Amino acid sequence: MLRSLVPLAGALIIAACGGETGDTADAAPAVYNEAAAPAAEPSATASSAATAMASSDEDGDAGAILAALGGDYANADLTNGARQFRRCQSCHTLNEGGRHTVGPNLHGIVGRPAAPAEGFNYSPQLTEAGLTWDVETLDAWIENPRAMVPGNRMSFVGLRDAADRRDVIGYLAVETAD
Ligand code: HEC
Incomplete structure (x- = not known):
């Protein structure tokens, strides 16, 4: 599914879709969070957001926001x-x-x-x-x-x-x- 998307756009859409039902990244409207958007490293954002979204929508948002902070923030407890x-x-x-x-x-x-x-x-x-x-x-x-x-x-x-x-x-x- 990801291969059909431009990698950066794909990462942003995935980062954005935490508030959606999470079943199709392709269909998610780009209601993305300002905090999650800048400087998100495509691969890191995609993988952590995807992992988090597997558990719940709310975790998906949190994972994307933390990943966008950079550095060790993805591991924040x-x-x-x-x-x-x-x-x-x-x-x-x-x-x-x-x-x-x-x-x-x-x-x-x-x-x-x-x-x-x-x-x-x-x-x-x-x-x-x-x-x-x-x-x-x-x-x-x-x-x-x-x-x-x-x-x-x-x-x-x-x-x-x-x-x-x-x-x-x-x-x-x-x-x-x-
Ligand atoms: C005893 C009260 C007190 C405690 C406890 C306190 N703060 Fe503050 N904080 C203030 C005050 C008063 C200011 C405004 C300082 C100034 O104008 O010089 C402030 C300012 C700030 C600002 C800047 C806000 C802005 O609008 O620019 C941040 C960020 C902040 N605090 C975060 C924290 C965090 C995080 C903690 C806990 C780890 C914390 N503070 C604990 C009283 C406190």
Whole structure:
């Protein structure tokens, strides 16, 4: 079936079809996720998405989103990611349109610019840092926010364990994909 498709298009369609019934990749409309689309390595995306889709549609989405993050993110443990996120939950909501509390709502955080102008009263330090939250930036922030942006207002000691950071970033990407 795949051989009849241009490889890249095939990978994107497969990455996209997690929300469909999953029976025919050829027929899936291209409602693909922004987070899953860029830089997806065709073979990696195709194989992990195909494996994940064999189990369930939801896993298919998650597999494609994680694969699109690159590197070791395809191996992120989302159960541990959810557990690690409990440390963030006292200050951050994740749901779309969720309230800003001590910290800003984190819906759609992966890939978006830091400290958007409206909504939350960010520190000048974070605003002026001019960051975009790609996975590398998020990793450095979560490891030690104070070292990365001195003077910012996130009072969080940091996650020292690299696998915990990978897992929580994967969780943020999967949970807040539109
Ligand atoms: C004690 C409260 C607190 C905890 C715990 C906390 N944060 Fe934050 N976070 C904040 C605050 C406050 C800011 C805004 C910082 C600023 O403006 O300087 C922030 C900012 C952020 C931002 C940047 C948001 C944006 O819109 O640019 C990210 C990403 C983030 N936090 C992720 C996390 C993650 C992931 C965790 C858990 C591993 C976590 N935070 C734990 C309070 C917290």
